[in-house]
Amino acid sequence: MTALPATNDAGRPSVPAGRVVRLLVLLAILGGIAWLAVKNMGAEQATEQLFNALTRGAIYALIALGYTMVYGIIELINFAHGDMFMVGAFVSLTFLGQILGLEGAVTNIPLLIALLAATFLVTMAILALVGVTIERYAYKPLRNAPRLAPLITAIGVSFILQNLVQLVYGPYQTNSPKIFPDTWVIQVGSATVPVLSLFIIGVAVVLMIGLQLFIGRTRLGRAMRSTAADRDAAALMGVNINRTIAITFLIGSALAGAAGVVNGLQYGVARFDDGFQAGLKAFTAAVLGGIGNTVGAALGGFIIGFIEVGATAMGYTRWGPAIVFGVLVIVLVFRPAGLLGQQLGERA
Amino acid sequence: MKYARVGAVVAAAAIVVAACGGATGGAKPLKIGISLPLSGSSLASAGPADKGARLAIKDFTLPGYTITADVKDHAVNGVHDPQQGAKDMTAFAADPAIVGVVGPFNSSVAKVQIPISNEAGLLQCSPANTNPDLTKGDAGKQLRAKQPDKINYVRVATTDDIQGPAVAQYGFNKLGLKKVAIIDDTETYGKGIADAFAAEWTKLGGQVVGREGAPKGTTDYTAILTKFKDAAPDAVFYGGVTATGGGLVRKQMPQVGLDKIAYLGGDGIQDGPGSVEGSFINIAGAAAANSFSSVAAIAEYPGKADFDAKYKAAYNEEAGAYSASGYACAQILLQAIKTAASKGDVTRESVRAAGVDTNTTFETVLGPVKFDAVGDTNQKIISLYKTDLTAASGKGDWVFDSQVDYK
Numbered sequence: 001m002t003a004l005p006a007t008n009d010a011g012r013p014s015v016p017a018g019r020v021v022r023l024l025v026l027l028a029i030l031g032g033i034a035w036l037a038v039k040n041m042g043a044e045q046a047t048e049q050l051f052n053a054l055t056r057g058a059i060y061a062l063i064a065l066g067y068t069m070v071y072g073i074i075e076l077i078n079f080a081h082g083d084m085f086m087v088g089a090f091v092s093l094t095f096l097g098q099i100l101g102l103e104g105a106v107t108n109i110p111l112l113i114a115l116l117a118a119t120f121l122v123t124m125a126i127l128a129l130v131g132v133t134i135e136r137y138a139y140k141p142l143r144n145a146p147r148l149a150p151l152i153t154a155i156g157v158s159f160i161l162q163n164l165v166q167l168v169y170g171p172y173q174t175n176s177p178k179i180f181p182d183t184w185v186i187q188v189g190s191a192t193v194p195v196l197s198l199f200i201i202g203v204a205v206v207l208m209i210g211l212q213l214f215i216g217r218t219r220l221g222r223a224m225r226s227t228a229a230d231r232d233a234a235a236l237m238g239v240n241i242n243r244t245i246a247i248t249f250l251i252g253s254a255l256a257g258a259a260g261v262v263n264g265l266q267y268g269v270a271r272f273d274d275g276f277q278a279g280l281k282a283f284t285a286a287v288l289g290g291i292g293n294t295v296g297a298a299l300g301g302f303i304i305g306f307i308e309v310g311a312t313a314m315g316y317t318r319w320g321p322a323i324v325f326g327v328l329v330i331v332l333v334f335r336p337a338g339l340l341g342q343q344l345g346e347r348a
Numbered sequence: 349m350k351y352a353r354v355g356a357v358v359a360a361a362a363i364v365v366a367a368c369g370g371a372t373g374g375a376k377p378l379k380i381g382i383s384l385p386l387s388g389s390s391l392a393s394a395g396p397a398d399k400g401a402r403l404a405i406k407d408f409t410l411p412g413y414t415i416t417a418d419v420k421d422h423a424v425n426g427v428h429d430p431q432q433g434a435k436d437m438t439a440f441a442a443d444p445a446i447v448g449v450v451g452p453f454n455s456s457v458a459k460v461q462i463p464i465s466n467e468a469g470l471l472q473c474s475p476a477n478t479n480p481d482l483t484k485g486d487a488g489k490q491l492r493a494k495q496p497d498k499i500n501y502v503r504v505a506t507t508d509d510i511q512g513p514a515v516a517q518y519g520f521n522k523l524g525l526k527k528v529a530i531i532d533d534t535e536t537y538g539k540g541i542a543d544a545f546a547a548e549w550t551k552l553g554g555q556v557v558g559r560e561g562a563p564k565g566t567t568d569y570t571a572i573l574t575k576f577k578d579a580a581p582d583a584v585f586y587g588g589v590t591a592t593g594g595g596l597v598r599k600q601m602p603q604v605g606l607d608k609i610a611y612l613g614g615d616g617i618q619d620g621p622g623s624v625e626g627s628f629i630n631i632a633g634a635a636a637a638n639s640f641s642s643v644a645a646i647a648e649y650p651g652k653a654d655f656d657a658k659y660k661a662a663y664n665e666e667a668g669a670y671s672a673s674g675y676a677c678a679q680i681l682l683q684a685i686k687t688a689a690s691k692g693d694v695t696r697e698s699v700r701a702a703g704v705d706t707n708t709t710f711e712t713v714l715g716p717v718k719f720d721a722v723g724d725t726n727q728k729i730i731s732l733y734k735t736d737l738t739a740a741s742g743k744g745d746w747v748f749d750s751q752v753d754y755k
Binding site: 049173269276 | 562565600604633
């Protein structure tokens with residue numbers, strides 16, 4: 001299992017010719033879907049639903065990245081990762097609501113930017129800390145244990161996180177201050193698009209590009225890739241395995257924290273069990289895109305966002321989850337390693 | 349001084365009893381059981397029903413009989429407890445002086461009590477149960493399995509299954525809404541109330557311009573609401589409870605530009621003022637304005653002012669939401685006893701037969717009440733509440749708007 005994008009010796013992503021053809025086919029399919037959507041529901045709704053799908057997909061994608069990175073490096077399906085997202089949502093609402101005492105929208109633009117920056121920083125930092133702590137005490141002692149042991153531990157960590165949050169915040173939905181004003185919209189043709197959607201999509205894209213650059217261009221990124229490819233060989237070459245794995249958890253958890261912040265801004269509530277659904281979708285996204293592959297995870301997140309919103313737009317909301325898993329089954333039949341995953345020989 | 353007064357009262361009572369006894373040759377003692385959750389957090393809602401029932405029993409006289417109340421509390425750790433409710437009902441059934449029972453308050457308790465009271469042939473009247481399965485259909489028959497043809501359970505509250513249609517009538521007739529989009533939580537209660545609402549809405553001539561279901565755990569309703577917006581509805585109806593999405597849907601409506609329209613729901617979204625953590629008004633916040641919800645209970649009745657005054661005189665406190673219902677239940681049992689007495693001996697069976705007679709009209713504080721073949725009231729009244737965000741000192745609360753007499 002490689003993790004992280006295929007690269008050549010210079011550390012740059014390489015682009016095989018076959019991939020270009022596949023990309024063109026994908027674009028053609030997307031074009032066809034877009035044409036059908038506009039024809040069926042009109043340009044206005046199609047545009048609005050497009051941004052709904054991108055917003056939802058961005059949140060799934062941010063969570064999926066953490067799943068895929070951890071799997072890529074230690075082949076652990078970190079079932080507690082969805083709950084890390086939920087914890088991120090609660091850290092952000094505690095920071096904004098209880099510590100800063102905010103309730104509604106902030107319309108002063110410089111203040112809003114400062115608040116958003118502070119929220120992202122605080123939440124991502126705390127989540128990074130929590131993620132590294134969990135790795136240190138829950139997973140690291142089991143690194144050489146049979147693979148089921150860390151898997152079960154992950155489920156246990158998931159329960160611990162859920163119950164801790166339930167203990168503190170209660171079993172009901174808790175309000176998260178929607179500091180980003182709902183009333184800010186821009187007109188795209190006849191469609192109304194909330195600025196918040198653009199902001200969320202922007203945050204996700206920036207974080208994803210940053211992650212790609214980090215993995216592809218830095219020493220630490222190279223250490224992560226080499227650890228993923230062959231941990232023993234990497235250790236022999238002087239890579240500090242423990243630190244590299246800790247950093248993987250740190251980044252994955254920080255991204256889950258960012259997803260928690262945007263989730264709070266967009267939906268304005270959080271509940272202790274929010275991580276379950278979101279985690280399931282994000283895990284599906286990671287598998288769909290090819291688990292271990294960061295670009296694939298992001299792609300998978302957006303695809304699931306599109307499928308769900310598309311199902312709703314066509315009037316099949318009740319069938320949304322069934323369609324998502326149907327697509328997953330079809331993809332795995334033809335590409336067992338996921339859309340961008342690489343076919344590898346036997347691995348234990 | 350205090351004891352002297354009590355002593356005087358006892359002496360006077362003894363004289364009265366003795367006088368009556370002298371006139372009729374020994375008054376027969378009868379008891380009416382009251383089975384309600386009366387401690388902890390249950391007391392606030394069920395306590396007034398108990399006081400109402402006891403007031404009715406105290407007010408009532410029937411020559412030849414002395415009727416007293418026997419109160420049993422089935423709250424355990426402050427919450428209604430079906431097991432304790434069952435024990436209490438068994439105790440009532442074993443006491444030959446008990447000829448009728450007022451209670452219970454919660455449908456879950458009724459579910460375990462009805463088989464016991466049915467076997468004993470003991471007339472029972474609930475002031476508050478609204479679950480349709482307690483009386484209707486196969487579920488109701490199952491509860492009465494011991495004596496299927498002897499109906500023994502009646503109630504003065506109407507059933508939940510008419511909430512949906514009643515909200516439809518209210519929205520269409522009173523609010524003048526024409527086009528509605530419906531979303532439910534795909535669960536038994538939520539989909540049920542949404543289906544019933546949709547059927548009634550179409551029957552009235554209204555248009556259903558959207559129908560979606562999203563299960564519990566859904567956080568993103570923007571796609572569904574964007575789709576609804578295209579059809580320009582006058583209102584959105586939500587079938588479900590706050591915890592399965594009732595608050596979130598309303599909260600997200602402004603995001604897609606649907607904040608100006610009305611929002612309708614059943615009692616699933618009526619869960620207290622905005623100060624209650626996780627309640628509909630708490631979650632939806634400012635978006636909760638112009639929302640309506642229903643409760644299967646009577647809020648206004650002709651003799652309300654008189655009853656409230658009488659209750660206050662007796663207990664020196666305001667009547668609660670279920671005071672009159674408790675009073676009415678006791679009135680029904682007492683009238684059944686009176687009918688039984690006029691026909692001969694007062695036994696459990698004669699009281700039960702009189703109490704469930706479908707031709708009898710019971711004169712109660714809530715107005716005339718008749719029961720159908722399974723013991724449900726003909727007063728099919730649903731109360732509608734509207735959000736008022738200035739109520740509850742600015743936290744927002746549900747305030748009574750009007751009631752619909754469902755036909």
